[in-house]
Amino acid sequence: MSAITWDLDEPITDKRAVKEGQWVQCPACSETVFRRALEVNLMVCPKCDHHHRISGRLRVEQLVDTGTFEPINAHMAPMDPLVFTDTKPYLQRIADAQASTGENDGVQTGTAYVKGRRIMLAAMDFTFMAGSMGSVVGEKITHAIEHATDHDLPLIIVSCSGGARMQESGFSLMQMAKTSAALARFDRAGGLFISVLADPTTGGVTASFAMLGDVIIAEPRALVGFAGPRVIKQTIRQDLPDGFQTSEFLLKSGFVDRIVHRANLRTEIARLVDYAGK
Amino acid sequence: MFQLDFEQPILEIEHQIESMEARPDAARWADELAALRATRGSLIEKTYSGLTPWQTVRVARHPQRPQTLDYVDLMCRDFGQLHGDRRFGDDPAIVCGFCRIGPLKVMLVGHQKGRTTPERVACHFGCAHPEGYRKALLKMKLAEKFGVPIVTLIDTPGAYPGIGSEQRGQAEAIAYNLREMSGLRVPVVCIVIGEGGSGGALGIGVGDRVAMMRYSWYSVISPEGCAAILFKEANEKTNTHAAQALALTAADNARNGLVDAVIEEPNGGAHRDPRSAADRMQQWIVSNLQELQRIDPDTLVRLRFERFRRIGAVGQRIAPRS
Ligand SMILES: [Zn+2]
Numbered sequence: 001m002s003a004i005t006w007d008l009d010e011p012i013t014d015k016r017a018v019k020e021g022q023w024v025q026c027p028a029c030s031e032t033v034f035r036r037a038l039e040v041n042l043m044v045c046p047k048c049d050h051h052h053r054i055s056g057r058l059r060v061e062q063l064v065d066t067g068t069f070e071p072i073n074a075h076m077a078p079m080d081p082l083v084f085t086d087t088k089p090y091l092q093r094i095a096d097a098q099a100s101t102g103e104n105d106g107v108q109t110g111t112a113y114v115k116g117r118r119i120m121l122a123a124m125d126f127t128f129m130a131g132s133m134g135s136v137v138g139e140k141i142t143h144a145i146e147h148a149t150d151h152d153l154p155l156i157i158v159s160c161s162g163g164a165r166m167q168e169s170g171f172s173l174m175q176m177a178k179t180s181a182a183l184a185r186f187d188r189a190g191g192l193f194i195s196v197l198a199d200p201t202t203g204g205v206t207a208s209f210a211m212l213g214d215v216i217i218a219e220p221r222a223l224v225g226f227a228g229p230r231v232i233k234q235t236i237r238q239d240l241p242d243g244f245q246t247s248e249f250l251l252k253s254g255f256v257d258r259i260v261h262r263a264n265l266r267t268e269i270a271r272l273v274d275y276a277g278k
Numbered sequence: 279m280f281q282l283d284f285e286q287p288i289l290e291i292e293h294q295i296e297s298m299e300a301r302p303d304a305a306r307w308a309d310e311l312a313a314l315r316a317t318r319g320s321l322i323e324k325t326y327s328g329l330t331p332w333q334t335v336r337v338a339r340h341p342q343r344p345q346t347l348d349y350v351d352l353m354c355r356d357f358g359q360l361h362g363d364r365r366f367g368d369d370p371a372i373v374c375g376f377c378r379i380g381p382l383k384v385m386l387v388g389h390q391k392g393r394t395t396p397e398r399v400a401c402h403f404g405c406a407h408p409e410g411y412r413k414a415l416l417k418m419k420l421a422e423k424f425g426v427p428i429v430t431l432i433d434t435p436g437a438y439p440g441i442g443s444e445q446r447g448q449a450e451a452i453a454y455n456l457r458e459m460s461g462l463r464v465p466v467v468c469i470v471i472g473e474g475g476s477g478g479a480l481g482i483g484v485g486d487r488v489a490m491m492r493y494s495w496y497s498v499i500s501p502e503g504c505a506a507i508l509f510k511e512a513n514e515k516t517n518t519h520a521a522q523a524l525a526l527t528a529a530d531n532a533r534n535g536l537v538d539a540v541i542e543e544p545n546g547g548a549h550r551d552p553r554s555a556a557d558r559m560q561q562w563i564v565s566n567l568q569e570l571q572r573i574d575p576d577t578l579v580r581l582r583f584e585r586f587r588r589i590g591a592v593g594q595r596i597a598p599r600s
Contacts, residue, residue, distance in 0.1 A: 077595030081534065082525045086508035104595050135590035142587070164476075164498045166507065169524045170536040173476060173498040174589040177484050180453060181460035181583050188461070204498070206449035207437075207477045212457055226449040226477075227439030231503075235439050245444060255447045 026050055042262045051219045051262055053199060055101070056108040056125030059158055063266060064112035064121065071110035073143055078105050078136045081171055090167040097129050105136035106161070109144040111153065115270035117277065120148035124160040124198075124205070131161035133205055134168040138175025141209060145182040154192040154277040156269060159210040163203020176208035183212050192276045194269060197224050197247065197256070211255070215272055217265075218247035218256045280341045284325060284333055288546070291318045322546035329493070331521035331530075335501055337493040338472045342549040344556065345404075346373055346388030346431045349471065352556035353563075354379055354386060360417050366446060369410030371401045371438070372482070374417035379429065380564040385421035387414045387482055388431030388471075404473070405438035408451035411481045415455050418462060427465040427567050430482040435500060437478030452481040459484035460586070461579055465570035467563060469541065470494040470528075471548075486582050487566045489539040490528035491555070493547050496537065497526035536589065 023032050028050035038045070042062055043052040054062070060069050077098075084090040098104060106128035112121050122144045124131045133141075141157065148155040164172040186193060195213025197206075199222035206226055210216075218224060225245035233240060243249050250256040260268045281289055295314050298307055329337065337343070350357045350373075357377035362368040374387045391404035414430075421428050437448055459466065459482075466485035473479070474496030490496055499507075504524055505516035512520075525531070528540040541562050548555035570578065 075594045075596050077593050079591040079593045081591035082523065084523050086519075086523065098595075135592050139590045139592050166499055166504055166524075168591070169498045169526065170496060170531055170534060171589065171591055173480060174536060174586060176453075176477060177456050177460070177480060177586045178589060180456035181484070181586050184457045184461045185583065187457070204477055207452040207481075208456060209453070211447070211450040211453040225444050226437065226452075227444070232439045232441065232444070236441065240441065244441065249445075253445050253447065255450055 026052075044262050049220065049261075051199060051221065053126050053160065055127045056103070056106070056123040056158075056160075059123040059125075059160075059198075060108050060110075060112070060121065062262070063123070063156075063158070063269075064114055065116065068113040069108075069110050069121070070112065071108065072147065073109060073140050074104070076104060076136050076140055078134055078168075080167075081135070082167070082169055084167040084169070086167075093129065093167065101125070101128050103128050105134070105140075106131050107137045107140050109140045111147070111151075114156075114266055114273070117270055117273045118153060119269070119273065120144050120151070120153040120155045122155075122157040124158060126160045126162075126198075126200075129165065131205075132163060132165035132172075133161060133175050134165035134172050135175065137161075137165075138172070138178050141179050142175075142182045145179065145186050145209075148191055149182075149186045149189050152191070152278050154194065154273045155186065156194050156196065157209060157213075158196040158198055159201040159205050160198040161201060161203070161205040161210075163205060172204065176204050179209045180212060183209055187214075190278065192273065192278070194272055196265070197222055197250075199223050202226070202228060214276065215257050216255070217258050217260050217268060218250060219262055219265075220247060220259055222247045224250050224256070282333070282336055282340065284329075288318065288321050288325060291321060319545065322550075326493075326546055330518060331495070331524075331527050332501060332518040334493050334527050335473075335495050335517075335521055337547050337549075338495050340547065340549045343472055344548050344552040345393070345433060346386075346390045346471070348552055349388075349431060349556050349559065350377065350386065352553055353560045357386065360420075361413070363409045363412035363416055365412055366409040369407045369413060370397075371404055371406040371434070372410035372414050374414060376421075376426070379560060382564060382567055383426055384563075384567070385417055385426050385428045386431070387417060387428065389433040389479075389482070391433060391472075402438050404434045405436060406434065406478060406481070407438050407440075407443045408446045408448050411437075411448075411451040411455050414482050415458055418459065418466075422462050422464050425464055427571065428462065428467070428485075429563055429567075430466070430468045430485065432468060432470045432474050432479045432483055432496075433472035433494075434475050434478045435473050436475035437481065452477050455481045456484055460583060463575035463579060465567050465573075465578065466582070467566050467570070469559060469563070470496045470537070471559075473500075474526075475500055484582070484586070486570050486578065486585065487539065488537045489541050489562060490531060490537050491541050491548060491559070492528050492543040494528060495521075495526040496528075496531050497524045499524070501526070
């Protein structure tokens with residue numbers, strides 16, 4: 001039988017967050033768009049509405065009231081508990097990712113205001129090792145949940161991840177249990193958790209906190225699933241239906257509450273906080 | 279018959295012993311038999327003490343290796359399966375039921391891979407669907423309601439990757455189990471008996487104590503899956519490398535503080551002597567549950583949370599942003 005692959009099993013180079021340059025080609029409609037036009041449109045293609053992948057830092061900027069984000073654990077950085085080496089040492093991969101992104105690891109966490117409502121925010125960063133969850137991502141998200149619990153804040157987590165980080169093996173796996181257990185306490189304390197799913201949300205992130213929102217919102221046409229499409233195809237030996245594992249598929253299957261355009265995300269969050277926040 | 283390549287010399291000796299024992303004049307060969315048995319014993323010991331992580335994975339997948347229902351036969355009394363998730367159906371890849379282990383009443387929950395070919399197909403080789411995880415949680419909640427402690431036996435290559443499983447919320451089912459198991463107000467002990475494949479294993483693996491059988495594996499991904507992603511190809515060489523790198527053996531996981539105990543297996547693995555493997559497992563279950571039963575539920579839940587809360591390797595890095 002085929003191997004069960006946990007991580008996102010597609011090449012991550014072709015659909016990554018938009019690269020440098022004045023002009024950007026849309027991976028969905030292939031139109032070339034002036035970068036500035038894309039930026040003012042929240043990195044959503046003005047021609048076809050494709051929601052580009054964005055960094056955690058840009059996500060925070062787009063989501064919160066200007067200048068209100070106060071990061072926590074900003075200096076937390078990965079170690080290499082297993083001295084993992086594949087074709088490259090893990091420490092080298094970390095250093096490369098840190099150099100190319102300027103970030104310490106794959107998630108931004110902190111308090112902020114959204115339309116005047118104080119919230120706890122975690123925004124995952126696909127540009128850092130495919131947004132994979134290792135110890136740092138798990139720890140920062142757990143700490144964010146605990147901070148929200150202690151301070152009665154609505155919790156917003158924007159997921160965007162290829163899954164658990166293989167290079168930390170069992171340590172990564174256990175972050176699923178750790179974050180979910182912290183959410184159990186948050187839930188018992190009566191906190192509101194809005195889970196936002198961005199393209200892509202797969203593997204160990206989907207199978208832990210991303211699917212535990214009181215309300216689950218997805219951006220349009222995001223890839224959201226447990227197993228990677230290629231692994232499923234190999235296992236069942238048939239083609240996958242059109243639109244399989246998209247936000248729209250999950251909405252229809254009953255696992256997403258709403259699909260919200262990036263331009264409406266702030267309004268939607270503020271609205272939910274008014275109904276369900278403390 | 280199935281055999282592992284590195285067991286070949288052992289199997290040859292076993293074959294010699296068997297044919298000698300079958301002779302009508304076997305009594306005349308008593309000394310030779312004793313010598314062969316001694317050679318067999320030391321050969322098994324030598325082979326098994328030097329298993330590579332990849333070889334360990336292959337022992338963990340041995341078709342004769344005891345599965346959940348074998349341990350039920352060897353270790354439990356009065357087991358009666360409780361089927362179904364009351365939502366969609368009944369997944370045979372996870373079995374549940376009340377039973378007695380030693381002096382204790384417990385709820386037993388475990389992956390089942392199946393023995394015969396039709397069984398294996400029905401169980402999807404131990405790869406559970408969402409309804410399996412939902413059934414498991416439903417029965418665990420039942421146990422919680424009546425103060426019955428829970429034992430889970432983990433043995434899966436991973437949760438099933440298919441169209442139906444995605445449609446019915448595989449990720450949600452596992453996530454919800456992780457959250458809810460962390461709050462169960464009865465003792466929960468978990469044992470990886472064979473394969474601990476990623477989220478599919480963890481989906482019934484959030485307990486107060488987690489143990490691994492000596493020749494089981496537990497990791498975020500299978501060696502083949504890891505090799506296919508990192509080395510673009512899963513073969514003997516890359517699988518060996520990946521298994522080593524993933525630190526997936528019982529000894530590795532214990533050393534890294536991810537599991538609390540390693541349960542020894544009989545010389546040459548549980549498939550050689552399921553009875554003695556079951557005895558050791560029973561001992562571990564009973565002594566740990568008896569200890570945990572003395573803890574009040576609030577403390578129990580807090581300690582379970584803290585057990586998982588601790589896990590992670592993080593450092594600090596202060597670097598100017600470019
Ligand atoms: Zn476009």
